[in-house]
Amino acid sequence: MWTAILLACAGCYLLKLAGLSLPQRVLAHPTVERVADLIPVALLAALVAVQVVSDGRSLTVDARVLGLGFAVVALLLRAPFLVVVVGAAVVAALARLV
Amino acid sequence: MLEPALSPGERTGIIRDGVAVGVATGAYGVGFGAVAVSSGLSVAQTCVLSLLMFTGASQFALAGVVAAGGAPMSGAATALLLGTRNTLYGLRMAPLLKWGGWRRVAAAHVLIDESTAMSVSRSSTEGARLGFLTTGVSVFVLWNLSTAIGAFAGEAVGDPRTFGLDAAVGAAFLALLWPRLKDRRNVVVGVLAAVVALSMVPLSAPGVPVLAAGGVAVLVGVLTKRQDPTEIPGVDDVAGGHR
Numbered sequence: 335m336w337t338a339i340l341l342a343c344a345g346c347y348l349l350k351l352a353g354l355s356l357p358q359r360v361l362a363h364p365t366v367e368r369v370a371d372l373i374p375v376a377l378l379a380a381l382v383a384v385q386v387v388s389d390g391r392s393l394t395v396d397a398r399v400l401g402l403g404f405a406v407v408a409l410l411l412r413a414p415f416l417v418v419v420v421g422a423a424v425v426a427a428l429a430r431l432v
Numbered sequence: 433m434l435e436p437a438l439s440p441g442e443r444t445g446i447i448r449d450g451v452a453v454g455v456a457t458g459a460y461g462v463g464f465g466a467v468a469v470s471s472g473l474s475v476a477q478t479c480v481l482s483l484l485m486f487t488g489a490s491q492f493a494l495a496g497v498v499a500a501g502g503a504p505m506s507g508a509a510t511a512l513l514l515g516t517r518n519t520l521y522g523l524r525m526a527p528l529l530k531w532g533g534w535r536r537v538a539a540a541h542v543l544i545d546e547s548t549a550m551s552v553s554r555s556s557t558e559g560a561r562l563g564f565l566t567t568g569v570s571v572f573v574l575w576n577l578s579t580a581i582g583a584f585a586g587e588a589v590g591d592p593r594t595f596g597l598d599a600a601v602g603a604a605f606l607a608l609l610w611p612r613l614k615d616r617r618n619v620v621v622g623v624l625a626a627v628v629a630l631s632m633v634p635l636s637a638p639g640v641p642v643l644a645a646g647g648v649a650v651l652v653g654v655l656t657k658r659q660d661p662t663e664i665p666g667v668d669d670v671a672g673g674h675r
Binding site: 335336337338339340341342343344345346347349350351352353354355356358360364365367368369370371372373374375376377378379380381382383384385386387388389390391392393397398400401402404405406409414415416418419420421422423424425426427428430 | 484494608610622656
């Protein structure tokens with residue numbers, strides 16, 4: 335685990351430094367820029383899906399879906415990040431109590 | 433060309449905004465700390481991520497993949513792919529900040545969503561640097577403090593399901609994704625990526641579905657022609673940035 339963590343830390347720093355150091359023409363290739371720009375969107379969406387309706391090896395629906403439902407409503411109401419995250423946790427925890 | 437110096441009022445405004453974003457962002461470091469520990473990372477590993485990786489989405493991603501039972505290296509790969517976003521920010525910020533040598537090396541560490549959002553719209557180098565530094569440094573200090581608090585709290589909680597911490601992770605990713613969903617193509621990419629990832633879950637090792645979803649980004653990026661207006665975060669897109 336430590337190896338993966340330290341490698342990822344070093345890599346993330348180098349990605350930041352590269353951005354400040356690389357010549358501007360790297361961005362000149364529109365396909366490269368579009369792909370790089372869409373990667374976070376795809377990965378974050380996939381992370382949401384996998385976190386909420388899977389337990390690692392199979393798909394399952396449980397209280398986490400209600401938590402995500404709360405998060406959607408809170409985000410639509412422009413609630414702050416902490417309210418979104420804590421609220422989702424509280425909703426899921428309450429649903430498990432019922 | 434000489435740029436007009438910032439007035440004391442402008443300086444105070446930029447500093448105040450930067451610190452406000454730092455406080456708001458720092459506050460959810462508690463969430464990261466608690467989630468990371470409940471994912472199976474130690475308190476030390478959690479704190480090292482905030483100190484050295486210092487880019488929230490990548491940190492959450494590593495913890496999330498590990499929590500789902502993925503290999504540590506799958507988590508690292510997902511974190512790195514999400515970290516490429518900061519490279520784009522750097523390319524956009526470099527001509528504004530105009531830093532070289534050790535200053536650039538140091539500045540790179542605090543090149544994140546928030547510091548970019550709070551300086552990319554400034555009209556002078558002095559203003560951009562001040563916005564970048566006050567936001568970057570205040571987020572760094574508070575994010576690390578709150579990570580440690582959250583990590584110890586998470587350790588005390590034990591099973592992440594007790595307080596719904598497992599549900600908090602999905603909500604955190606959605607909140608990070610939200611500003612990008614103002615663009616319709618991004619919604620399509622997000623839905624496709626989620627479908628691809630979920631259909632891969634029963635077929636592959638944990639951690640792989642999320643990486644496979646990155647393929648959707650490559651495909652759509654190659655096949656479409658339009659630029660994305662939400663690519664670089666604005667003041668309204670970061671915690672504490674809007675009033």
